[in-house]
Amino acid sequence: MAGAYGSFPRKEDARFIRGKGTFVDDIQLPGMLHGAILRSPLAHARIVSIDTAAAEGHPKVSAVITGQMLEARKLAWMPTLSSDVQAVLATDKVRFQGQEVAFVVAEDRYSARDALELISVEYEPLPVVVDATKALDPGAAVIRDDLEGQQDNHIFDWAAGDKAATDAVFAAADVVVAQDMLYPRSHPAPLETCGTVADMDPVSGKLTVWSTTQAPHAHRTLYAMIADLPEHKIRIVSPDIGGGFGNKVPIYPAYICAVVGSIMCGRPVKWVEDRSENLMSTAFARDYHMHGEIAATKDGRILGLRAKVLADHGAFNGSAQPSKFPAGFFHIFTGSYDLQAADCEVTGVYTNKAPGGVAYACSFRVTEAVYLVERMVDMLALELGMDPAELRLKNLLRPEQFPYTTPTGWEYDSGDYANTLRVALDIAGYADLRREQAEKREHGEYMGIGLSFFTEGVGAGPRQQMDILGLGMADGAHLRVHPTGKAVLAISVQTQGQGHETTFAQIVAQELGLSPDDVEVVHGDTDRTPFGLGTYGSRSTPVSGAAAALVARKVRERARIVAAAMLEASADDLEWANGTWHVRGDPEQGKTIAEIAMAAHSSLELPEGVEGHLDAETVYNPPSLTHPYGAYICVTDVDPGTGQVSVRRFIAVDDCGVRINPMIVEGQVHGGLADGVGMALMQVIAFDSDGNCLGGSFMDYLLPTSVECPSWELGETVTPSPHHPIGAKGVGESATVGSPPAVVNAVMDALKPYGVRHADMPLTPANVWSAIQGHPVRTDLAIT
């Protein structure tokens, strides 16, 4: 793209490479106190008593807050984003290990921790529900006895698609393949944990909250609703955020406690969780126990797909997703294929585990959907004796089918899927890889080649289908143009590393003929930015990026009227090209935005329709989602003696429409691919039979490092979104969504000579070795 698009260096980097970023824990206010949370050591227990006297007697402690105290303020429970409630501090029972029980406010962070040791809580242990597949057993302990009428651990049943039509195509199919598979519980684990600094000004009554939040405006409204505070007296500031990946969407109990602590003590209160608290109590991801079935003709025409899912939502249904579908976007599980019928059924259950379910760059459960279909397609290829690339090429949607409505009701906007897959196959040298694999097998070496193809729906979203507690998913933008032509864009979305300060400046610069250096982007402060729902689900560019382009076009139209006055011409006779408004056919006499802005502030007699400056604002209501897609190929080598998997190559060809800043797009893809390697091979939050979390530190919850990751090989195709103002689609989560099945398919391909058809993630050496021995294991529970 010409103009301001391109791999423009990031404006953010200047402060980060000097150690001059401002993250929440960097904030130090005069008189600031520190909070710490006492957490439950047990997964399920009745609270008999809490004795805080000793802690209150600690010389450096200012306050100890319990659930009982919060109850008096009607704050012991808070609403979740999925129409459930969650305990802020436990009053009756604890329902997962690590649940919040008390909050201490002290002079410094060490003293706050010391005081936690002085609180004694008497618990009466209760039977624990750890295994989601047993949560609905008769006699299973009822976790949510706080809910009126709740007699079991059932949350919801939900279905999509056409069951009768699907039954018919399955009945007529030559081949049906079925498989159980687990997408295990994982955690986004941004390198910066969650934290907050709450400062209630006792005189003005204004509450300022610095917080690690991906959605400052949504948080402000939620604080107002939860705490019954006046919304105009709440300011949420989201400063530099050290990664989010969905972990920083919800409001966590300790945020509320910090606010209460600040109100009680009349001083600012900081709370920053430690890594174990982050892994054990904040929004986890996945935990989908899936059964898939795929039906096809014997020559490889896919006819139908079925899915039956048991969704483990933990102790509170705190699934942070905005759709009206209880399983989020899971019913996009027919993926990128042209099939006749599909249906899915999802049942949600409570277990004694941390709440969450939607986080970690999953595009509201597209991750699980893509994993299911891509594993099923590979198993179908195995059953048919077909090459998995050939099977995909035969069944991918064709360009002429767009816009395409899937059997479960999704409308995809655009795509040339086979082309993208062929580009990936070319980069990989697919035929040569297959030859190499055949040779290696003869020598007893186990090399695997895995493919995946994904389609996402991102950019939530159309308000008929999506909202957060009644808030529609629109995003505002406000653009000021100073007299000298320098511009300030205020947006409602919040970067956590995505580089909004750069790309959004590029969007505006492109529309106005400016340099991105001349556009400053303001974000992350509810007092300085227009309302909007924030950054998650790859929605910043699809929604807020559209708002930025449209507000710049509004400015450009105002500039046209002023330019007409300057040129003594009719606005209708002007055209915009190469960064100037000029009379059609006379580009030499053009006026730049800077010249027009100065004129708009000058004594020039302004025509009707312009009040005196060029500033504009807008709100963008997305008419639809955008549908990025991609073809991924992973090459692995598996040591059958140890079960060790190494990822030798990874080829990723993404189509995210028009790329504003290709460098940033590629960087985001790189990060997502590492996520895929991590999830497929290393990461799991597992539990023992007592409900003890076995992934509570980076010693146990393994994340990929530089040595587990190969040098990524990227390619691109560009199919602009037909309804987005600049043709862009979201990309932030594409690689996290698309890569895990490619890795797993590659490992299963390597293990084909052993007759292994499936093993669940993570494919750790022990798990792979067990699979080779014919005994794949449950990866979500402790091996006892």
Added chain:
Amino acid sequence: MQITVTVNGTPYSRDVEPRLLLIHFLRDELRLTGSHWGCDTSNCGACVVWLDDTPVKSCTVLSPMADGRRVLTVEGLEQAGVLDPIQQGFAECHGLQCGFCTPGMMLTSRWLLDHNPDPSPEQIREALSGQICRCTGYENIVRSVLWASKHERST
């Protein structure tokens, strides 16, 4: 107890609790917040600083252990307004996204380049294998270090 630590060339004397971690000494006492805390268990490396001439994970070093010694943090990489090549490399090659792991990554990379001025991508990956980045997938971090190795200061 009284300790004196020379951080980025400046000696600082403070009365600290013996248990105070070096990362908290730097961040909370000296307000040098460029070094980050990420895991408590020496796994993530966001807290890496140099103690004398060696990178250490300052979340598992007690501040009294730094008494009488030199510490280099990210704030000390830039000299007299001139960026260290490793800082330039990270900006040139998009070696950072959220920026949280970056100080530690740069300090370990600086040490690598001081000991191996022309590292291979594999050597860079090995040197950084004790540090976690959740954003970049490491590719551009490797490129950043390679860039720095090609653009070292002549002095």
